[in-house]
Amino acid sequence: MSRFVCGLSVFFVLLTACAGQAYAGVVEGLALDEIAVADGPVTRIVAAPGDDTRLFICVRDGQILILNRKTQVWNDDPFLDISDQITTQYGEQGLLGLAFHPDYQNNGRFFVWSTLPEGDGPGDTVLMEFLRDGDDPDYAEEQGERVLVVAQPAQHHHGGWMAFDGDGYLLLTTGDGGGGNGGPPRAQNITDGRLLGKMIRIDVDGDDFPTDPTRNYSIPPDNPFVDVEGDDEIWAIGFRNPWDGSIDPETGDIFIGDVGKSSWEEVDVLISGTPGAANYGWRCLEASDCTGYSGCECDDAALIAPLWAYEHSLEPERCSVIGAQVYRGCSMPSMQGLVVTTDMCSNELFLLDWSPAEGLHEVLNMTDDLGGPSMSIPTVLGTDARGEVYIGQFHGVILKLVPAKPTQKQGDINCDGAVDVTDLLLVIGAWGSCDGCMEDVDGDHQVAVAELLLVIADWG
Numbered sequence: 001m002s003r004f005v006c007g008l009s010v011f012f013v014l015l016t017a018c019a020g021q022a023y024a025g026v027v028e029g030l031a032l033d034e035i036a037v038a039d040g041p042v043t044r045i046v047a048a049p050g051d052d053t054r055l056f057i058c059v060r061d062g063q064i065l066i067l068n069r070k071t072q073v074w075n076d077d078p079f080l081d082i083s084d085q086i087t088t089q090y091g092e093q094g095l096l097g098l099a100f101h102p103d104y105q106n107n108g109r110f111f112v113w114s115t116l117p118e119g120d121g122p123g124d125t126v127l128m129e130f131l132r133d134g135d136d137p138d139y140a141e142e143q144g145e146r147v148l149v150v151a152q153p154a155q156h157h158h159g160g161w162m163a164f165d166g167d168g169y170l171l172l173t174t175g176d177g178g179g180g181n182g183g184p185p186r187a188q189n190i191t192d193g194r195l196l197g198k199m200i201r202i203d204v205d206g207d208d209f210p211t212d213p214t215r216n217y218s219i220p221p222d223n224p225f226v227d228v229e230g231d232d233e234i235w236a237i238g239f240r241n242p243w244d245g246s247i248d249p250e251t252g253d254i255f256i257g258d259v260g261k262s263s264w265e266e267v268d269v270l271i272s273g274t275p276g277a278a279n280y281g282w283r284c285l286e287a288s289d290c291t292g293y294s295g296c297e298c299d300d301a302a303l304i305a306p307l308w309a310y311e312h313s314l315e316p317e318r319c320s321v322i323g324a325q326v327y328r329g330c331s332m333p334s335m336q337g338l339v340v341t342t343d344m345c346s347n348e349l350f351l352l353d354w355s356p357a358e359g360l361h362e363v364l365n366m367t368d369d370l371g372g373p374s375m376s377i378p379t380v381l382g383t384d385a386r387g388e389v390y391i392g393q394f395h396g397v398i399l400k401l402v403p404a405k406p407t408q409k410q411g412d413i414n415c416d417g418a419v420d421v422t423d424l425l426l427v428i429g430a431w432g433s434c435d436g437c438m439e440d441v442d443g444d445h446q447v448a449v450a451e452l453l454l455v456i457a458d459w460g
């Protein structure tokens, strides 16, 4: 049986959300599967649009590696190595973010967030654009171009979750600049031009600043501070270190795991359709606790409470929320719409069941019920192109969240629960060489007899 976190009295912020709504059985039988080990702390796990085979794994020191998720074999060479272009002097510096352009298959453009070996502080953060090699999808060109630089006053809280939203604009989270709480309340400052403690939203297909070589993007016209006081790049504010998150491909809801200070961790949701300028309350609020720090008023009704918050001072001790990954995968239909999150110190895995209308229904602590290897210092969550969830860890081990008893048939190419003529026609239609296509079940870049035999063997 799963341990119901919301039954613990310390989670007072959840009590109203936890009444009723039994969810028994829905998420039983989960397991972790070790699929690969990277050489260093894993900072992102990302799939490129339209590529069902490759997983792009960021390692903190500056490499993007390609893992064939089907064969679980690494490419010999990195997709991109920018280790000589960045600094990793401190623990939270390095290669921190990756997102592929929605039209990546055609234009080869992708975006990287990392720390520079330059700046007034210990290294500024930079958004860089790179290009896939024209001839070989396993390599990228090493020279990128700067899109945006965010000056950093300290060496931590750099955020770095990125995704393209449904309008084709790039979302990027930034941390508050670090330095404890003694500095200015940057996460609440919308006019200092520093873009710290924010979710920003920019159009990477244009350049509204043609005379400024350090700002190479356009401002989406519906950003909340366009034509009014406030920095035009801002989409949402009030974050401390919004390190990891996800965007629901079905609803557009955005989930952020915002790492707290010494007492609380929080998972935030930005519900699709919410007007811009949503304020998540740091640094006057840590989760729902009034910190006493300046920057905002704790009782301001406009501040958005976390979807879920949890305390550090529990057994086992918790310290940093890692991930807020909505599940829209194929292999576990009962997980649809649940949000997966973990803690870096306690190595626990939680599932959040929620709805936009009612908020949080239930939090399931799955830690004691997971088959397979245990987590060890999770650092990031990510998905493949099918929406299956992976966990990257500090020592490089990459885990996949899987059903303990797999029910999905490999021959079910289109993941509709049946293996039938549709799947057969998909295989025949993709017959021959293919690069990253979903019909290539065994990941050998061919749709061939092997796939045909899988469909026939699984028929029904």
Ligand SMILES: [Ca+2]
Pocket: 207, 208, 209, 210, 211, 212, 213, 214, 215, 216, 217
């Ligand atoms: Ca420019």
Ligand SMILES: [Ca+2]
Pocket: 225, 226, 227, 228, 229, 230, 231, 232
């Ligand atoms: Ca403005």
Ligand SMILES: [Ca+2]
Pocket: 411, 412, 413, 414, 415, 416, 417, 418, 419, 420, 422, 423
């Ligand atoms: Ca099917």
Ligand SMILES: [Ca+2]
Pocket: 440, 441, 442, 443, 444, 445, 446, 447, 448, 450, 451
């Ligand atoms: Ca194949």
